[in-house]
Amino acid sequence: MNLDFTPEEIAFRDEVRAFIRDNYPKELAGVGTREDLTREQFLAWHKILGKKGWSAPAWPKKYGGTGWTSTQRYIWSEENARMDTIMPLPFSVSMVGPVIYTFGSEEQKAKHLPGILSGEVWWCQGYSEPGAGSDLASVKTTAVRDGDHYVINGQKTWTTLAQHADWGFFLCRTDPSAKQQEGISFILVDMKTPGIEVRPIKLIDGTHEVNETWLTDVRVPVENLVGKENEGWTYAKFLLAHERSGIAGVARSKRGIERLRDIASSETIDGTPLITNGDFARKISQLEIDLTALEFTELRTLASEAAGKGPGPESSILKVKGTEIQQRLTELTLEAVGNYGAPYARGMDGHGINDFGVGPDYSNYAADTYFNMRKTSIYGGSNEIQRNIITKMILGL
Amino acid sequence: MDFNFTEEQTMIRDSLARLIKDQYDFDTRRKVVASKEGWRPAMWAQFAELGLLAAPFSEEDGGLGGGPIDAMVVMEEFGKGLVVEPYLQSVVCGGGFLKRGSDAQKAEHLAPMIAGERVFAFAYAEPKGRFNLADLETTATKDGSGWKISGHKAVVVGAPWASHLIVTARTAGGRRDTKGIGVFIVAKDAKGVTTRDYPTVDGRRASEVHFDNVSVGAEAVIGDAGNGLPLIETVTDEAIAALCAEACGAMKVAQTMTVEYSRTRKQFGTPIGKFQVLQHKMVDMFMEAEQSVSMTYMATLKLGEDEVTRKKAASAAKVRIGQAGRFVGQNAIQIHGGMGMTDELAIGHYFKRLTIIDSEFGNVDHHLKRYTDLSAADVAVAAE
Numbered sequence: 001m002n003l004d005f006t007p008e009e010i011a012f013r014d015e016v017r018a019f020i021r022d023n024y025p026k027e028l029a030g031v032g033t034r035e036d037l038t039r040e041q042f043l044a045w046h047k048i049l050g051k052k053g054w055s056a057p058a059w060p061k062k063y064g065g066t067g068w069t070s071t072q073r074y075i076w077s078e079e080n081a082r083m084d085t086i087m088p089l090p091f092s093v094s095m096v097g098p099v100i101y102t103f104g105s106e107e108q109k110a111k112h113l114p115g116i117l118s119g120e121v122w123w124c125q126g127y128s129e130p131g132a133g134s135d136l137a138s139v140k141t142t143a144v145r146d147g148d149h150y151v152i153n154g155q156k157t158w159t160t161l162a163q164h165a166d167w168g169f170f171l172c173r174t175d176p177s178a179k180q181q182e183g184i185s186f187i188l189v190d191m192k193t194p195g196i197e198v199r200p201i202k203l204i205d206g207t208h209e210v211n212e213t214w215l216t217d218v219r220v221p222v223e224n225l226v227g228k229e230n231e232g233w234t235y236a237k238f239l240l241a242h243e244r245s246g247i248a249g250v251a252r253s254k255r256g257i258e259r260l261r262d263i264a265s266s267e268t269i270d271g272t273p274l275i276t277n278g279d280f281a282r283k284i285s286q287l288e289i290d291l292t293a294l295e296f297t298e299l300r301t302l303a304s305e306a307a308g309k310g311p312g313p314e315s316s317i318l319k320v321k322g323t324e325i326q327q328r329l330t331e332l333t334l335e336a337v338g339n340y341g342a343p344y345a346r347g348m349d350g351h352g353i354n355d356f357g358v359g360p361d362y363s364n365y366a367a368d369t370y371f372n373m374r375k376t377s378i379y380g381g382s383n384e385i386q387r388n389i390i391t392k393m394i395l396g397l
Numbered sequence: 398m399d400f401n402f403t404e405e406q407t408m409i410r411d412s413l414a415r416l417i418k419d420q421y422d423f424d425t426r427r428k429v430v431a432s433k434e435g436w437r438p439a440m441w442a443q444f445a446e447l448g449l450l451a452a453p454f455s456e457e458d459g460g461l462g463g464g465p466i467d468a469m470v471v472m473e474e475f476g477k478g479l480v481v482e483p484y485l486q487s488v489v490c491g492g493g494f495l496k497r498g499s500d501a502q503k504a505e506h507l508a509p510m511i512a513g514e515r516v517f518a519f520a521y522a523e524p525k526g527r528f529n530l531a532d533l534e535t536t537a538t539k540d541g542s543g544w545k546i547s548g549h550k551a552v553v554v555g556a557p558w559a560s561h562l563i564v565t566a567r568t569a570g571g572r573r574d575t576k577g578i579g580v581f582i583v584a585k586d587a588k589g590v591t592t593r594d595y596p597t598v599d600g601r602r603a604s605e606v607h608f609d610n611v612s613v614g615a616e617a618v619i620g621d622a623g624n625g626l627p628l629i630e631t632v633t634d635e636a637i638a639a640l641c642a643e644a645c646g647a648m649k650v651a652q653t654m655t656v657e658y659s660r661t662r663k664q665f666g667t668p669i670g671k672f673q674v675l676q677h678k679m680v681d682m683f684m685e686a687e688q689s690v691s692m693t694y695m696a697t698l699k700l701g702e703d704e705v706t707r708k709k710a711a712s713a714a715k716v717r718i719g720q721a722g723r724f725v726g727q728n729a730i731q732i733h734g735g736m737g738m739t740d741e742l743a744i745g746h747y748f749k750r751l752t753i754i755d756s757e758f759g760n761v762d763h764h765l766k767r768y769t770d771l772s773a774a775d776v777a778v779a780a781e
Contacts, residue, residue: 001399001400001401001402001466001694001697001698002398002399002698003398003698003699004398005398071398275773276773278766278769281769281772281773282765282766282769284769284772285716285765285768285769285772286716286765288713288772289713289716289717289765289768290717292692292695292713292717293688293689293691293692293695293717294688294691295691296691296692296694296695297687297688297691299398299400299691300400300690300691300694303398303399303400303401304400307401317684317687317688320684321684321688384677387676387677387680387681388673388676390680390683390684391673391676391677391679391680394680394683395656395670395676395679395680395683396656397656397659397660397670397671397676397679
C-alpha cells in the first residue's frame with residue numbers, strides 16, 4: 001500500500017497540466033460550468049479534446065478511448081478541476097457512447113461514435129416521464145412498429161439541455177403486455193424528426209436547464225433500435241451504473257472548498273475574517289474531512305477496478321456521498337456571502353435591472369448554485385433509490 | 398498508488414482471524430473479561446509466536462520489516478474480535494517510542510517487548526489535562542544524572558498487565574507549554590509507583606498511576622528530555638491510525654450483525670429488514686463503516702509525510718471515525734431493539750467499545766479543532 005505516483009504518472013500529470021494550460025480557450029477561463037452557457041461554450045473544450053483524442057478517457061481504446069489507467073484518469077479529472085474547465089457533457093461520452101459500443105450494431109457504432117468523440121453531435125436523455133421518475137420502469141411512451149419504422153408517442157421530461165440536442169436516446173415501451181421492465185426498448189432518435197416538440201421548464205435558479213419533450217407520431221427507422229427489442233431496461237441499467245468514477249465529483253469539490261476558503265477570507269465578521277471564526281471554520285473542516293473520506297473511497301474503487309475486480313461495494317457510496325458534499329459546499333458558500341446571497345445574480349432578474357451584478361463577484365451565483373445543486377440528490381436515481389440499490393445488492397435484504 | 402496488501406500482511410490477517418475465530422469467540426471473551434486477570438498472557442504469547450508483535454518493526458530493530466500497515470491489519474482484526482490484549486498500548490505506543498530510542502534502549506526494552514516478555518502501557522493522560530498532550534502536572538526533576546518523577550496519570554489502559562510504563566512528564570516550563578516535556582521509561586515495580594487498577598466499560602483494564610518521587614536514570618529518557626512533544630505527537634498519531642483500524646473492524650461486525658438480525662427478527666409478520674426505514678439506516682451504517690476504512694487507509698498511509706500533513710490526516714480520520722462509530726453503534730442498538738440492550742448479546746459490547754474509542758487520544762471535537770487550527774496555520778504559511 002502506498003499513495004505515491006510513479007515517475008511516469010508525474011510526467012503524465014505535467015503533460016496534461018501543460019496541455020490544459022496551453023489549449024483551454026482563454027475566453028472560457030474561470031467561467032465554469034453553468035446551465036446558461038451557449039452550445040458553443042459547452043462544446044468548445046470537448047471539440048479540442050476530440051481532436052487530441054482525449055474526449056473519452058474511459059472508453060476502450062479501439063473505440064477511441066485513451067487507454068489511460070484509472071490513476072491517469074484520476075489525474076486527468078484533478079487537473080481539469082484545478083482549471084475549472086467545462087468538460088464534455090455526460091449524456092454523450094459517459095452515457096449513450098458506452099451503450100452504443102457495448103450493445104449497438106456496427107452501423108450504429110460507425111455512425112454515432114465519431115460525433116460523440118468529436119463533440120460535433122449533442123445528445124440528450126429521454127428517460128424520465130411525468131409518471132415515471134424514481135419508478136423509471138413505468139415509462140409509458142410507446143414505440144409501435146409500422147413497417148421499417150417505429151412510431152413513437154408520449155411525453156418525456158427533465159430532458160437536460162435538449163434545446164441544444166441533435167440526437168436523443170429514449171426509453172420506449174415496445175411491448176405493453178409484458179411485465180414492467182421487460183417491454184422497454186432503447187431507441188436513438190434524431191431530434192429534428194417531425195413530431196418532436198421541446199418546451200422549456202424554468203427552474204428555481206432561473207435557468208433553462210431542462211425541458212419537456214413531447215413526441216407525437218415520431219417516425220424513427222427500426223435500425224435506430226439499440227440491441228434487442230424489449231431489452232432496453234438492461235441497457236438503461238448498464239448506463240446508470242456506468243462511469244461511476246467521476247460521479248463523486250471529488251476534484252471539483254476540492255476546488256470548491258478552496259474557493260470557499262477564499263470567500264471566507266474576504267468576508268468579515270466583527271472585523272475579522274470569517275475564516276478565523278471558530279464555528280464557520282469548523283464547518284469547513286468537517287466538509288473537507290468528509291470529502292477526504294469520499295476521495296479515498298473513490299481511490300479504493302479505482303484501485304479495485306484497475307485490479308480487474310470491477311467496482312466493489314464501496315462504489316455505490318460515491319453518488320450518495322458525492323452529491324451530499326456538493327450540496328453542503330454550495331450551502332456553506334451561500335452562508336459565507338451573508339447578505340449578498342439575496343440579490344438576483346447578474347443578468348438573471350428578468351428585468352434587466354441588476355445586469356451589473358450586486359455585491360462581490362463571488363457572491364454573484366451563490367444562491368443560484370445552491371438552489372440548482374438540490375437536483376443532484378434527485379437525478380441519476382435519487383439518493384433514496386441509491387439506498388434501495390445498496391439494500392438489495394450489498395446488504396442482500 | 399497501491400491499495401493492495403502484501404503477502405505477509407494477508408498472511409497475518411488470515412492467521413490472526415483464524416486464531417480469533419478458534420480461541421476468541423464471544424463467550425470465551427466474556428469469561429476472560431470477567432476473570433481476575435482480565436486478559437490471557439497465554440494468548441499474548443501466541444500473538445508473539447505468530448509474529449504480530451514483531452510485524453510493524455524493521456528487521457534491524459528485530460522486527461519482520463513491516464510498518465504501520467501491518468499494525469493496521471492486526472488492529473482491524475482485534476476490532477472484529479473485540480480483543481482486549483494491549484497491542485495498541487504495548488506494540489504501537491510502547492514500540493513506537495522505543496524504536497525511536499537509543500540502541501541501548503532498543504536492546505534493553507524493544508527486544509523483550511517484541512518477544513512478548515515485557516509489556517508496556519502508555520501513561521500520558523492526566524485527571525485535568527483532558528486531551529491536551531502538553532497539559533501536564535506530572536513533573537520530572539533533575540536528580541544527579543537521573544530524574545525524579547512525581548504526579549498522577551489517569552486511565553492508563555493496560556497498566557494492570559504492564560511491566561513497564563512510558564510516562565510523559567514536565568521537565569521545564571509552565572503547565573501547558575509545548576516545550577519542556579520529557580518521555581521516560583519507568584518499570585512498574587519501581588519504588589514510588591502505586592496503581593489503582595480497575596475494569597473499563599469496554600472490557601479492558603486500566604489504572605490510575607501515582608508517581609511519588611520515582612527515581613529513574615538518564616537511560617530512562619527517550620529522545621530530548623526538554624522537547625519531547627514532537628515525538629509524543631508522532632507516536633500518538635500512529636496510535637490514532639491503529640485505533641481507527643480497530644474501530645473499522647468493530648464497525649464492520651456491528652453493521653453486518655445488525656443486518657443479520659434484521660433478517661431473522663420478525664414483527665408485523667415480516668422480517669424487520671424488509672422495512673425501508675430500517676434498510677436505509679443500515680445502508681447509512683454500511684456507508685459510514687466503508688468510509689471509515691477509507692479514512693484509516695488515508696491516515697495510515699500519510700504517517701510518514703511531513704508533520705502538518707500527518708497531523709491533519711490523523712485528526713481527520715479520528716473525527717470521521719468518531720462520528721461513524723457513534724452512528725453505527727447507536728443504530729446497531731436501536732435496530733436490535735430490546736435485545737440490543739442486553740448484556741448477553743455481543744452487539745452491546747461492540748457499541749461500548751466504539752463509544753470509548755472516540756475518547757481515546759482525543760474525541761471528535763478535539764480533533765476537529767486540531768484540524769481547523771492546522772488548516773489556519775497552513776493558510777498563514779501559504780500567505781507569507
